Amino acid sequence: MPGTDEATKAITAATVDSFADTPDPRLRELLQGLVLHLHDYVRELRPTIQEWEYAVDYLTAVGQKCDPTRQEFILLSDVLGVSMLVETVNEQGGGTESTVLGPFHVVESPERETGDNIDLMGTGTPCVVSLRVTSADGGPLTGASVDVWQCTEDGFYDVQQPDVQPLGNGRGLFKTDDEGRVWFRTVVPSHYPIPTDGPVGVLLDATGRHPYRPAHIHFIVEADGHRPLTTHIFVADGPYLDSDAVFAVKESLVVDFAQIDDEEKAREYRVTAPFRLADFDITVEPAADEDAR
Template structure:
């Protein structure tokens, strides 16, 4: 071991030791682990001072790009696979699989009643989404909160087009009925590129990666006594299912948006035929003692 290597390891040991007296044991564990892994990365790859300065400037630019309707740090976490990794290591199994929050859950969804429409533009292929929310054992969950958001048929969220889309377009906050069911009218969402006009776009361009996400609808489901679940449903047979820019596609979340031609079924859902129908069950995990504590 060279003198430089010894000195580098001494710096790491001192930095880890500096957090020894952190009162919160979990915070101490997280910070000491971060220091060990980050220092190991530096010792292995030996970034130059210029590269380190660029990294600092890059992260500063990411922070400056964040505002009330844009979360560039979440976007960076997404494209590095960290967001999906956090979801994966926290997965307990037994319910619907989770996936990433994404950078556009940045405004409060308007409260809506089951059967309402969330599309305020009347542009695109009509669609009905019918959900059933249950506990992991299959028992229906009445009164569960279902927060929904999606992009338009052109691939943009309301906050990306404030001069075109009214705020709240593609969003809704619903409650399930006594059978755990809720449904709403919308349009089939499009695949779309994540925003590339900021530092994340610079990263994708520099690495030759595409920015596209497959078509999907977001959900956050919350029910008393259960763990909150953040998930999507993805439109089957659409592009980019096998190369999602944020690594979030799971086979169990790919749903058939079937075409329905029957006028009677259309009337039941207050739409006209033909329309697309996605029926999907969402199961959430009961809270454990650890969750409750």
């Protein structure tokens, strides 16, 4: 009889078996596991044909919303908590905690020198971000790549306002010095809503969830012989730290952007007082054998 437990399990078994000859063993494992969990989901919740058609149409709309400056699938992964789950299960525990990539790492950051200003708009209270990149043993990492991107003080990334912001505003690709240090000038970013003009916005609206992210600055840190790290620093005392729409806040990444009134210190950083200063150490883990392959 159609729809019986035996019939559905036969479909699952046949689908799993169809991938049995996949040459890559990891791809075979991933696909067969996906089939098993997805089929169990269908058996448990028994979506109607109309509901499944809506799901297919929804995912189609997600793909159609993607373009060179907008990644709706990453955004969907973020709001479902999957992005953070993948980051967390891949952590080894020997370095700075990771967070999500987010949907706005979609253009190449311009190469910059330590001390450069990534705020090309020239607005807002000046801010200095000072970083030190080390290995797990505490040794400084010279020549590490630090890719930075952030929104403006009004909560927008450059790619969201092509008629307002120059491309590359709030972005920079830096190299650490002999002490593993790099610093740059910018503005304190704002909290902001993730884009809600697409399918992800429909999901949030249907479920009564807010779209806001707390204020943060993104980093990707790469160094020879070490695992790449994708992380943020979050501005302490800002809103939404306890309800980030993409579940990415970790206590160790919340940083005080202290107000500095010292004019001599301001001259040292080539800004005017008062300014805000965020000082943060980033530790990256040595590459495991499988990372090097």
